[in-house]
Amino acid sequence: MQQNKRDFSVIKRRILQYLELKGITKYAFYRDTGTTNGVLSQPNGISEENLLRFLSYYNDVNPIWLLTGEGEILLTKTPKFLIKSNDKNFDKE
Numbered sequence: 001m002q003q004n005k006r007d008f009s010v011i012k013r014r015i016l017q018y019l020e021l022k023g024i025t026k027y028a029f030y031r032d033t034g035t036t037n038g039v040l041s042q043p044n045g046i047s048e049e050n051l052l053r054f055l056s057y058y059n060d061v062n063p064i065w066l067l068t069g070e071g072e073i074l075l076t077k078t079p080k081f082l083i084k085s086n087d088k089n090f091d092k093e
Contacts, residue, residue, distance in 0.1 A: 009045040014066050015054055018073055033057045
């Protein structure tokens with residue numbers, strides 16, 4: 001009988017790629033985010049709750065990259081919507 005094997009979730013692969021880049025172990029990921037041990041080793045998808053835990057704790061990851069694979073892994077610039085309009089004096093220093 002042939003089993004229906006499913007490849008690892010693309011998002012899980014990207015999370016693992018991020019963790020490797022940052023030198024973070026799976027154990028540290030589980031401990032820091034409160035995600036159940038073994039989630040990243042299972043070949044199924046990742047729940048919305050676990051995805052939100054990851055994004056909340058590791059806030060330097062680029063969510064566009066995580067979801068689409070486009071752009072840089074890490075956020076390197078402050079998005080324009082986060083810069084207040086009254087910060088016009090910032091460039092003058």
